[in-house]
Amino acid sequence: MKIKTIKLEDESLVLLKIQPTLNQKDLWEQVELDLIPSNKYFNIETNFKLNNGLPDPKYWTRKLVTGIAEALIGERPVYQLIKWVSFEVYQEIEKQSKQRSGMNSQRIRPIIRSIRIELTNDKVIEATAVIQKGKRGRGMGLRLEAESDRWRCTELLVA
Numbered sequence: 001m002k003i004k005t006i007k008l009e010d011e012s013l014v015l016l017k018i019q020p021t022l023n024q025k026d027l028w029e030q031v032e033l034d035l036i037p038s039n040k041y042f043n044i045e046t047n048f049k050l051n052n053g054l055p056d057p058k059y060w061t062r063k064l065v066t067g068i069a070e071a072l073i074g075e076r077p078v079y080q081l082i083k084w085v086s087f088e089v090y091q092e093i094e095k096q097s098k099q100r101s102g103m104n105s106q107r108i109r110p111i112i113r114s115i116r117i118e119l120t121n122d123k124v125i126e127a128t129a130v131i132q133k134g135k136r137g138r139g140m141g142l143r144l145e146a147e148s149d150r151w152r153c154t155e156l157l158v159a
Helices: 058-071 087-099
Strands: 002-007 014-022 028-037 111-121 124-133 137-146 150-158
Touching: 058 087, 058 111, 058 124, 058 137, 058 150, 087 150
Parallel strands: none
Antiparallel strands: 002 014, 014 028, 111 124, 124 137, 137 150
């Protein structure tokens, strides 16, 4: 799948999602085309909301997992996560980051290999993520609960 951006004369943008499929003659052809209206003020993060007004859980979870992983290795201050995690989760991240503070002599950014999301109901998400830092992979489990117009992490397990 490819996403192409086309700029129009009036400064507005059109995003094209191109999804090729294989037909019977083993030739690729375009069968799906999504046009997403846009302009220079279009913000993908805030405009893609679920029916209940909450942000897209997969996108939001990816950002949160990245932030937590960076905080755990000392690349990000832990206090930046306080509005996205509960106080108990904040304390746990702070404790684990202090334990690992001297272990990171080489700075390698964590890479998210996969994220799985399960919507248990409209207000609760359970997610798992696989994060790789260098040659080592780790697992992360999160429970996210809806709080007005955002998700808040209430449980965290890093293995």
